[in-house]
Amino acid sequence: MERRLSAASRRSAPSAIQKLSHLAQRVGAVNLAEGFPDFPAPANLKAAAAAAIAADLNQYRHVQGICDVLAETARRDHGLDVDPITDFVICCGQSEAFAAAIFAIIDQGDEVLVFDPAYETYETCIELARGIPVYVPLDPPSWTLNEDKFLKSFTSRTKAVVLNSPHNPTGKVFSKEELLIIAQACQKMDCFAITDEVYEYITYDENKHISLASLPGMQERTIITSSLSKTYSVTGWRIGWACAPASIASAIRNIHVKLTDSAPTPFQEAALTALTSTPDFYLSLKKDYEVRRDFVLQLLKDFGFHISFKPQGSVFVFAELPRSWQLTDNLEQLVGVGAGNCVQNMIEFVTNLINNAGVAAVPGRGFFHRNFDGESYHHRHVRFAFCKGDDTLMAAALRMRKLADSKGTWLIGSSRQEDQTTSASCGSV
Numbered sequence: 001m002e003r004r005l006s007a008a009s010r011r012s013a014p015s016a017i018q019k020l021s022h023l024a025q026r027v028g029a030v031n032l033a034e035g036f037p038d039f040p041a042p043a044n045l046k047a048a049a050a051a052a053i054a055a056d057l058n059q060y061r062h063v064q065g066i067c068d069v070l071a072e073t074a075r076r077d078h079g080l081d082v083d084p085i086t087d088f089v090i091c092c093g094q095s096e097a098f099a100a101a102i103f104a105i106i107d108q109g110d111e112v113l114v115f116d117p118a119y120e121t122y123e124t125c126i127e128l129a130r131g132i133p134v135y136v137p138l139d140p141p142s143w144t145l146n147e148d149k150f151l152k153s154f155t156s157r158t159k160a161v162v163l164n165s166p167h168n169p170t171g172k173v174f175s176k177e178e179l180l181i182i183a184q185a186c187q188k189m190d191c192f193a194i195t196d197e198v199y200e201y202i203t204y205d206e207n208k209h210i211s212l213a214s215l216p217g218m219q220e221r222t223i224i225t226s227s228l229s230k231t232y233s234v235t236g237w238r239i240g241w242a243c244a245p246a247s248i249a250s251a252i253r254n255i256h257v258k259l260t261d262s263a264p265t266p267f268q269e270a271a272l273t274a275l276t277s278t279p280d281f282y283l284s285l286k287k288d289y290e291v292r293r294d295f296v297l298q299l300l301k302d303f304g305f306h307i308s309f310k311p312q313g314s315v316f317v318f319a320e321l322p323r324s325w326q327l328t329d330n331l332e333q334l335v336g337v338g339a340g341n342c343v344q345n346m347i348e349f350v351t352n353l354i355n356n357a358g359v360a361a362v363p364g365r366g367f368f369h370r371n372f373d374g375e376s377y378h379h380r381h382v383r384f385a386f387c388k389g390d391d392t393l394m395a396a397a398l399r400m401r402k403l404a405d406s407k408g409t410w411l412i413g414s415s416r417q418e419d420q421t422t423s424a425s426c427g428s429v
């Protein structure tokens with residue numbers, strides 16, 4: 001009956017990139033691929049979840065206290081006036097909040113603008129709702145919003161703009177000026193904005209997260225989605241939320257109830273403990289991640305990557321292969337693809353990183369959706385996640401340095417030679 005499966009399920013089949021994840025697991029690679037923390041969640045959160053289970057809070061439930069705290073936080077941090085009773089939907093992570101939001105507003109043929117590169121799941125949700133994702137490229141090296149390209153992407157069928165800031169995979173935090181451009185366009189074209197703010201508390205240096213909903217005229221048309229996952233290192237707890245004006249939140253709630261009914265009860269209870277963490281918690285979160293970011297940046301630079309953009313937020317470095325790193329004929333024979341098939345080659349680059357260095361990362365190509373031959377930067381980025389414990393980061397550093405120092409085929413074209421040659425072969429990378 002396989003031939004009777006839906007087109008949507010075929011489009012959601014595991015990509016080559018997801019298969020790399022399995023390879024990494026099989027060979028026991030140090031995992032800098034996936035964006036989940038591998039260190040423990042805060043002890044008080046774990047205790048709160050365990051206590052909720054012990055207290056038999058095991059049935060369907062809506063924990064109103066979460067909405068009360070979130071409403072206070074939105075007022076304090078973003079000046080938003082939100083009603084905790086009507087304006088929130090507690091969901092199974094940002095992922096379900098986003099899906100329910102899309103199902104609540106998208107009809108067949110509606111266009112949804114998404115910045116490119118983008119976190120992978122938006123596209124599937126939009127397509128499942130029979131909407132059309134329309135990608136707006138961000139300009140490298142700083143992944144800047146190009147006002148002209150953005151405004152030209154609107155049509156009479158544009159229903160919503162998706163904004164993820166701080167951004168996966170680039171680490172960009174959208175500036176106030178960029179947000180104003182987005183806000184003005186949404187109002188002029190009478191569109192929704194759906195924000196993904198899961199990295200809201202993870203910003204670096206002088207960069208600050210501004211919620212699009214806080215800009216004049218935006219709250220009435222913005223659906224904020226976020227979750228506990230990244231801030232509290234509990235991606236498996238599946239607690240997230242959508243926040244929107246009452247009538248929109250009600251539509252999202254109706255979908256959410258049909259999809260999952262409610263988020264996991266013990267973890268909703270523990271969310272109350274998480275969301276009332278002291279200011280110190282958020283300060284040390286940033287500081288700890290800043291140290292990890294700088295460590296991985298240095299490691300990648302030493303290995304020979306070109307870092308043209310220092311992450312301003314989130315937990316990723318989107319590193320670029322130096323121009324001098326060419327893929328060998330040998331490699332192309334190995335993978336059985338012709339010269340110039342950069343997608344395969346980049347996948348092979350990461351396959352080799354997994355096999356030879358024992359370190360897993362994600363080929364950047366999977367985050368880009370527009371296909372232009374001229375845009376070689378699509379094929380030259382690799383995403384490394386640094387939301388990892390000291391042991392993991394140290395193990396990755398040891399393995400990558402060992403490989404770089406081995407003077408094997410990998411080293412040719414490394415940073416030490418980067419500026420001297422543009423045509424050197426890079427062995428197995």
Ligand SMILES: Cc1ncc(COP(=O)(O)O)c(C=O)c1O
Nearest residue numbers: 035093094095119168227229240
């Ligand atoms: C940008 C972004 N949004 C959402 C998610 C998933 O969030 P949740 O675990 O709350 O579903 C991720 C996870 O990597 C992400 O990077």
